[in-house]
């Protein structure tokens with residue numbers, strides 16, 4: 488079974504609507520359409536730019552997936568400032584990031600909130616990029632494997648495993664490698680990703696675990712993409728900083744298109 492590579496751009500708190508339109512139009516123009524057949528490409532703008540991105544993708548008939556960076560765990564009601572899964576879907580959002588370390592750290596999202604957000608997304612029909620990863624001190628104390636395994640286990644608590652591989656992609660993002668320029672050694676990223684796949688195997692069974700894509704994220708750039716994507720178990724990348732630099736993300740997508748993942 489082969490897993491099609493996914494390159495997802497997490498734009499974070501960048502790009503107003505006008506900038507989104509301009510950037511995305513230019514990115515679409517520079518993407519090689521045959522690359523887009525080999526690789527799934529996703530952009531995750533901030534909430535207020537989702538509409539602008541959806542319009543730009545539609546106008547250009549581009550084969551690009553729209554993702555959101557967050558969603559509410561609630562479907563409606565008195566939750567000031569929140570945005571529900573159904574509201575995202577109405578705009579044309581297909582995926583949502585859940586469990587990103589910046590949400591965990593700066594917005595105090597714990598395992599139970601992440602589990603609730605995952606359930607809210609899936610029950611509304613949204614797909615999820617589920618992020619996990621250890622801090623530098625967890626790594627230094629030799630607890631990386633148990634840490635990421637437990638993040639995955641808590642996130643998937645109470646979630647029906649059937650068909651899950653088509654609804655979730657996992658992203659392994661060591662926190663110390665995010666936005667720091669310190670990329671995790673590709674062989675080590677591959678090793679941790681195998682640990683995650685073993686855990687998935689235990690939790691949701693072999694078929695779903697083997698079909699589920701597991702991405703790497705953390706200081707992915709044009710210059711290291713090929714090396715990372717060439718690893719046996721890395722099925723794509725979640726790209727932050729480099730995803731809003733056209734030359735960088737274009738080169739990362741091209742690197743993914745050159746490689747095929749097979750089991």
Ligand code: PGA
Nearest residue numbers: 665666705706726727728
């Ligand atoms: P980075 O961010 O590529 O800037 O390190 C990755 C992420 O936060 O998803």
